[in-house]
Amino acid sequence: MITVLANPQRFLAFSRVAAPILGVLAAVSCLAALWLGWSVPDDYQQGSTIRLLFLHVPCAITGMFIYACLAGSAFFGLVFRHSLADAAARAAAPLGAAVSFLGLVTGSFWGRPMWGAWWVWDARLTSYLILFLFFVGYMALQASMDDETKADRASGILALVGAINLPIVYFSVEWWKSLHQGQTLFEPGKMAAVYEWPAFLMLGAFYAGFGALWLVRIRGEIWRRRAQALAVQGSR
């Protein structure tokens, strides 16, 4: 599928249809998840704050997913020298920074009533903060270079070096004694079924929303680069 979409024309045609579909899917899933989230019963231990699970966990998982997409696009851009892959990486970075920041903030709001602290320096939180800082560093590096191709290559290398953080974030709750909750969502039977529906619906909404926004942003990148090329041509 990636080789099919590598052609910009085909990508534009594909995303013209796919982006609105994903957007509608995201909106519907989000509304359904929110409605379910408000109507589920309170948790016997956490009370009403369990509802933050339906916001915090999808944010956090999507943040990591976006970094994986960023690193994958950067890899394709570096290895195959494909400018569409570079455009995809550039487009994904602000989305990833925003979502992972939301993940940190919603987690902080959940931590205050549950743990009594806005922030703790345990393995999961620290490595997730580093993930956020990698997004920021990526965007900072790109913004600071004038030559766009060089900026894409250099920040691609940085994105790949930072990809080492992804397994660290994922396994941090297993490798270290962490205050943060361990693997619950994807282990069958560990979470009450009535909570699973809104959580997975919201996760699907975030994934679909990211897909829609990413496609739209890549389209914008393609047009921007074309406009730049035309401007350069016109000035000759």
Place this chain on the structure above:
Amino acid sequence: MSGFSVLFKRELAMAWNRGGGPAVALAFNVCAVTLLPLASGASLDKLKLLAPGFSWVALALASLLSLERLFERDYEDGALDLLALGPAPLELVALAKCLAQWICTGLPLAVFAPVAMTALGAPMSLAPLTFLCAVIGGLGFAFVGGVGAAVSLGARAGGVLIAVIVLPLFTPLAIFGGGAIAGLSMGLDWTSGLLFLSAYSLFFVALGPFAMAAACRNALS
């Protein structure tokens, strides 16, 4: 191998002679270590809890200082172009630069680290482990910093940008190194922290030169 020794001697000479070499980094470390007790106004017994951690922070920040000049100097006067065209691969050049950086800046800072810690009130029994961790950590700081410096070649606003890029990569070194020393001071296990620190440093010694060479080639193209 003679190519490597020529490159290495050149990098050592550049790191030692120009820019003040280890003296500047040591002076910075002294100033940073001085700031903590002055800013917190704490007595020695309160400071000694923070001493291992803070001497690591000072080590990391002092390693950041000379990073900007690592590739920038050769990039600006065209020497990096010549090195890229020469018989030695750019990976070897990057390796020589980072090793010279470690020997000229990292090792003197590693010798100073136990002094800094003792000045901040930590017991002398922690000194050997601090020195060992600072030596290995200095290697990690040099190579990780080298990746950050190479990646931001040709960027505007060099110094702060390198810090923003490199500090997230420094955090595991700080966590493991500081954790090992803190473990020893509390009588807990310190070997695992030391082993993880060594693993992280050696990982970047092995793979860093490839990333640095790719970044240099990108900047030169």
